[in-house]
Amino acid sequence: MGADALELLAESIETVRGGLAILDAAGSVLIANERYRKIYPLVAPWAGGDGDEGIVEIDGEECWIRINERPMRSGAMMRRLIETTEQKSREADLMTSQMRLREAVEALEEGFVLFDRYDQLVLCNGRYRTIFSAIADLIAPGATFEMLVRAVVARGWSIEQESRDEAWIAQRLAAHRAGSGVYEYLMSDGRWILARERKTADGGCVVTFADITERKAAAERQRQSQKLEALGYLAGGVAHEFNNLLTAIGGFAKMALRRLGQADYVRECLDDIIASSDRAAHLTRQLLAFGRKQPLDAEIVRAADIVRGLDRMLRTLVPETIELVLDIADDDAAIAVDPNEVSQAVLNLAINARDAMPYGGRLVVGTGIVTAPARPATVEKGLAGVRCASIFVRDTGSGMSGAVLAHIFEPFFTTKEQGKGTGLGLPAVLSIVERSGGAVDVETEAGRGTIFSILLPLATGAPEALRTQPHRNVLIVIAEPELRNLAYAALTEHGFQCARAAERDEALAILARTGAPPDLLLASSAVPDKRPDLAAELMVRFPLLKFLCVAASARAPFTAEQLVADVRAALDAAGPVFLEAS
Amino acid sequence: MPNILVIDDNAAVRKAVIMMLETSGHHVVGAKDGTEAMRAFDAEAPDLVIVDIIMPDKDGIELIREMRLRRPDARIIAMSGGGRFPNLDFLKMARAFGAADAVAKPIDPDDLAARVEACLGA
Numbered sequence: 001m002g003a004d005a006l007e008l009l010a011e012s013i014e015t016v017r018g019g020l021a022i023l024d025a026a027g028s029v030l031i032a033n034e035r036y037r038k039i040y041p042l043v044a045p046w047a048g049g050d051g052d053e054g055i056v057e058i059d060g061e062e063c064w065i066r067i068n069e070r071p072m073r074s075g076a077m078m079r080r081l082i083e084t085t086e087q088k089s090r091e092a093d094l095m096t097s098q099m100r101l102r103e104a105v106e107a108l109e110e111g112f113v114l115f116d117r118y119d120q121l122v123l124c125n126g127r128y129r130t131i132f133s134a135i136a137d138l139i140a141p142g143a144t145f146e147m148l149v150r151a152v153v154a155r156g157w158s159i160e161q162e163s164r165d166e167a168w169i170a171q172r173l174a175a176h177r178a179g180s181g182v183y184e185y186l187m188s189d190g191r192w193i194l195a196r197e198r199k200t201a202d203g204g205c206v207v208t209f210a211d212i213t214e215r216k217a218a219a220e221r222q223r224q225s226q227k228l229e230a231l232g233y234l235a236g237g238v239a240h241e242f243n244n245l246l247t248a249i250g251g252f253a254k255m256a257l258r259r260l261g262q263a264d265y266v267r268e269c270l271d272d273i274i275a276s277s278d279r280a281a282h283l284t285r286q287l288l289a290f291g292r293k294q295p296l297d298a299e300i301v302r303a304a305d306i307v308r309g310l311d312r313m314l315r316t317l318v319p320e321t322i323e324l325v326l327d328i329a330d331d332d333a334a335i336a337v338d339p340n341e342v343s344q345a346v347l348n349l350a351i352n353a354r355d356a357m358p359y360g361g362r363l364v365v366g367t368g369i370v371t372a373p374a375r376p377a378t379v380e381k382g383l384a385g386v387r388c389a390s391i392f393v394r395d396t397g398s399g400m401s402g403a404v405l406a407h408i409f410e411p412f413f414t415t416k417e418q419g420k421g422t423g424l425g426l427p428a429v430l431s432i433v434e435r436s437g438g439a440v441d442v443e444t445e446a447g448r449g450t451i452f453s454i455l456l457p458l459a460t461g462a463p464e465a466l467r468t469q470p471h472r473n474v475l476i477v478i479a480e481p482e483l484r485n486l487a488y489a490a491l492t493e494h495g496f497q498c499a500r501a502a503e504r505d506e507a508l509a510i511l512a513r514t515g516a517p518p519d520l521l522l523a524s525s526a527v528p529d530k531r532p533d534l535a536a537e538l539m540v541r542f543p544l545l546k547f548l549c550v551a552a553s554a555r556a557p558f559t560a561e562q563l564v565a566d567v568r569a570a571l572d573a574a575g576p577v578f579l580e581a582s
Numbered sequence: 583m584p585n586i587l588v589i590d591d592n593a594a595v596r597k598a599v600i601m602m603l604e605t606s607g608h609h610v611v612g613a614k615d616g617t618e619a620m621r622a623f624d625a626e627a628p629d630l631v632i633v634d635i636i637m638p639d640k641d642g643i644e645l646i647r648e649m650r651l652r653r654p655d656a657r658i659i660a661m662s663g664g665g666r667f668p669n670l671d672f673l674k675m676a677r678a679f680g681a682a683d684a685v686a687k688p689i690d691p692d693d694l695a696a697r698v699e700a701c702l703g704a
Contacts, residue, residue: 236664239663239664240636240663240664241663242663243663243664243686243687243688244592244594244595244663244687245594246687246688247594247595247598247599247663247687247688247689248592248594248595248597248598250688250689250690251595251598251599251601251602251688251689251691252598252601254602254690254691255598255601255602255605255691258605259605269601272594272597272598275594276594279594
């Protein structure tokens, strides 16, 4: 090698990072850079050969040095002293941060598992292993999600998938592939596990598992205690109502006994006794309706037909100061319900709406198809986000405060004056709607008004016309004996089931005794009664009742044939009707 | 003839109690709520007030307090059919607020007559 070349080599090895030297076969340094000459004496005490690594002190600072030796073709050897302090520090940082991550994951109260984009297990914590102790032997990096799910099922971890293993596995895998989700499992040992699944940015998936057994038990205990509280409330309310009724019934009866000779006084007492016992009967009916759990006589009907059928009755219930509007949309929305019960529910809501507008306002009763909002009631019934038939009642009344709203569905909670509301109207609505698989949604604003929406799942199948079967129970309330008897004779002869009464109280007594709902009320327009609202009163109780008014009095004669024809026409008409007999 | 004021929001109960008292020869006026009751209390200066406890708007306990504030010697009998809050004994509470006697519904006419006589005679 010429002098120039040697000089060039010496110059170039000075530019290399770290120490560099070339040694001959005997190990003597042929050429070395300055860094080598500085560091090697410090390294020499421990340097053995290629790959050795150690710490030396250079200019007062500790440095990591790794020795790298490469033999050369000529028999010489190149030795490098690589300074690895920075790399060592980065490695240490990485190790610390990995350690921290592991500790954090381990410290989680929840079970934690991470799957990579190929659905292979990357990392999990001890809590995960504890929860899945049944498959602990399979939990290891590389295990796939599907393999673990199958093992879980095969070893009977959860009781949910019993006897439908493949279907359950398919469902679980589909949910897993779809991405994020929350699942609750009841395990074979009685514990409840809540799993939350979330996709990671790189296509992997994190699943956490929380033991919610205690939370579930506490919620159940709370539900039970709320039930007991509600029962106490209900019992108290019933006792209060009946003690009032018993005070009236017993009091009037004893008063009557003391003045048996005074016919008018006794009659007044008896009237009051009948009124109170009617109220008691009404109350027990509502209690029974409230307690019933199964839908009765469910049939597929159009929601719009129910509202249309109530039109006439609503008009009798609502005073002139209130504008009544029917707002029917989605005419074909069909629901599977007992139309009588749902009509009753809508009426209860309309009566409340009316009472919320003592100074007048606007009452809208309508139907439509809506997507049910996510609220506790709709979530509980599995209707949140589902397209439902809606029957709504909207008022422009006083609205409700949050404090009132929280209690409206509790039995015997009422803001009305005693004797006006039973406190069972809204609980009955809720009971009817829930029995039909629906939910009640309430939107209210104090001072602005309230909307009650009955949300019912849409039914598939052809809706029937309301009341397809023949109904032939006629209640005759006519004061004039000749006319009353004539009507009775004519109708019974034509196969109608008839009951007859001279006035309101007698009619109510008959209804209380027989309990059979009349299909038609045949009344003279001259029923001598201080309370002329018998029809309206009965219609509240029997929403599909038809009303046929026989004109004037016995002095305006009608023929039996005419009457029978009118009664048939009234019964055949759709929905409740008011007719004047020809 | 002593004046008695009967306060109950339930019309049938109010009427029954009034009739029971009238049978015993008392002059009775009725009131259906707190406003009517206080008006009658001031106008009639009744010798005895019979008041229901659970009423909307203003309950019986509140009325008893108000009447005793206006006339500390007012004689009051409370009545109650129990109700909404099964854990609370309203009649005990009424006595604590100054009712001379308290009677549970359903009310027996003879029992009520005896209590009224005792109260008026005291």
